[in-house]
Amino acid sequence: METLSNILAQQPMMALFLTVALGYLLGEVNIKGFSLGVGAVLFVALFMGWLAPKSAPAPMVGTLGLALFLYAVGVQYGKQFFVGLTSTSGRRANLIALSGVLLSGIVSVLFMKLSSLPLGHALGLFAGAGTSTPTLQAAIVQLGNDDPAVGYSVAYPLGVAGPILFLYICFMVLKPKIQAPTGGGIEMLEIAPEDSALKGKTIGDLLAGLPAGIDIAALRRAHHNLPASRSMALAANDVLLVTGPSREALEQAAKQLGEVHHGRVTGDRRDLDYVRIFASRAAVVGRSLGDLKLPEGRPHALVQVRRGDADIMPRPDLVLEFGDRIGMLAHRDDFAALRKFFGDSIKGTAEFSYISIGFGMALGFLLGAINFPLPGVGKLALGLSGVLIVALVLGKLRRTGGLNWTIPLSANLVLRNLGLTLFLAQVGMASGPKFAATVSQTGFLMLGLGAIVVVALVLPILLLGLGVFKMPYDEVAGIVAGACGNPAILAYANKLAPTDKPDIGYAMIFPGMTIIKILFVDIVPAVLGG
Structure with missing residues (x-):
């Protein structure tokens, strides 16, 4: 085992692509209709990170992957996002998502009060349950220490697997009739x-x-x-x-x-x-x-x-x-x-303009780096959410003068899936050692707390969407994916409901909920004096 660990540490690119291959192989395993799909890359990456801690790629690999994914989604669904903000159904979907995000944040803070959990761990659980790297970065900056990374590393895998499991159970219980695109001609x-x-x-x-x-x-x-x-x-x-x-x-x-x-x-x-x-x-x-x-x-x-x-x-x-x-x-x-x-x-x-994607990504990173003043709290930076926001605007504009912002659908899917895969592999390999150490030190306490936070995030959305408002399953799946944030959840929702509604729901919900999560971890320490 030590020999294998040394080989992987000496060949980090080999370890990265081996993780990708094994992850997709595991994701194809189907047990009574349930499979992890691309989400399995994260769990193979956690194991790989534990086995060979020095094999983890540089953080920039994950940042690039997530940025590519966010940009591709934003450009593709910019128009639908802004329509959602102005439509009754879009505002309702955002409010449903907001109920889950705020409840999960409140539950995380209650854990801090009731179980003497450090504030950093509590905010890390909140960020990990919502699988939001920008939220984790904001929490670390706000507190000035790495405590949030501990809670994040524990809750993150649960934040991926939990919503996927909820979507699977609801699908099997409700057995919704979803009309997939048939491709029939006019x-x-x-x-x-x-x-x-x-x-x-x-x-x-x-x-x-x-x-x-x-x-x-x-x-x-x-x-x-x-x-x-x-x-x-x-x-x-x-x-x-x-x-x-x-x-x-x-x-x-x-x-x-x-x-x-x-x-x-x-x-x-x-x-x-x-x-x-x-x-x-x-x-x-x-x-x-x-x-x-x-x-x-x-x-x-x-x-x-x-x-x-x-x-x-x-x-x-x-x-x-x-x-x-x-x-x-x-x-x-x-x-x-x-x-x-x-x-x-x-x-x-299958080609796209590297000029437009270069300018678009650059504008997104620039927006994410700007510190916006927030009264009573301090300054707020959007991080990678800036890439998504710029992409959504460009996706709505479609074209500016002679510069075309659109990306061919086939190329968009390739960029999106490549970015998603790199992001999951890098984050998992980097979090593997910390995840194993935290679980071994705290037993299953932190895992249990993280699971409760995930339930608090997902359950209200499902109850309100499916139970109260009687919305179609594929629409609710998109809201869950957008509120939880992780692209692997969206990929699984697309697998269960092969329509465009999960993608549209994700694009419509994700930007606003990411900003809400960042605001939450910025405001809570200021209010609690942390």
Whole structure:
């Protein structure tokens, strides 16, 4: 064992990537539906840190990993975060999360009063239960000693495993029906208007009375297919190519319009043919469809935009992202010009601007380093939360002049998962020795106190979200992940509920709750005279 420890200490990079490999291997172990996923990296890292304390990577590795993760999440979900702050459901979600965060803080302080627990240990338990490194850093700075690191090292693994276990139990008990994205395409139907009263009405007039999500992409007139526009008026014998999100919606539209036809529009491709093009050109990404000046030539129409596994109707206000696949009806002779206009490079959809990510990360670290005065307490620094806040703002802006802040979805996922993995591995390897020493010295007392703090954080959110407000499971899972803060919890929530709601909930909740946690550890010592 000593030989192995020496080898790992001499090869810290080997130890790091061995930890990553073993962590993901352990995370794939499934016991009756329960598996740790990427969270297992932390527990393998704790063991590796105990086995070979000198093999731990430099703290900058973990800082870089967490910063990459926060930046990728913020850029991807900036728009949803700010919508959440202004919406009723978003404010409700933040208040639910706040109840758990404040209760866990109060419980930590009560432990200090009732069991003679040092203030530093109590604040460390609070920071560890919420898996908040910025909170730990703020507590150490505020108290001027490393006591919070002891409580943090004990509670941190519980802060990861506890919420995951709660989410698993709720999932197994409630058995929620979660509709995962199917990736099904937009449906099309050819309809010939029968009612003579419809003749002379414009396409815009027709769409106003049709179900939500229905659009008219093209029409056939005098044996020719034409792209439809809202100002175009119907004529006798027109056949409409109607698109919609589902067959049911199209059938409802057919009942309102007229007789269903097959093959009259789609069977003739002389005037219009279908082409799918990748959006990879920097000049079009980050701009709304309504602002694009498409190449001049024969008339053409945008039918759909496919983003990831979902199809999106091409609304004028829809902002293009790298990797979007644009479905168009156009003349074949115009295909080359359209491909050149949008880029149509699969390679380009996996690339991103190092200029934008460099400036964005730099601004985030700068914001995190600024000390903001807080009356009655002193000064407050946001730390790594500054990276997330800047990323959320840039994610909402999407584009500033010629600088595009978005990151292709595929590249975003790679950055996010790489950052998450490095962060968990570094923190676990660095905390391993202290975790083992603390547990051996205090027995299971500190572990028990840490578990109670975690319960105080998670249980109110689940009771309020699922029990009182009857919210969907995937929304509540996102609130839990955002309030608890650890990316591994979000990854597990995504595994149980493969929708975008956990990610949106995390992005909407995490920044505010991180700031609340930092404020708590700054204010409590000032109030208690610690």
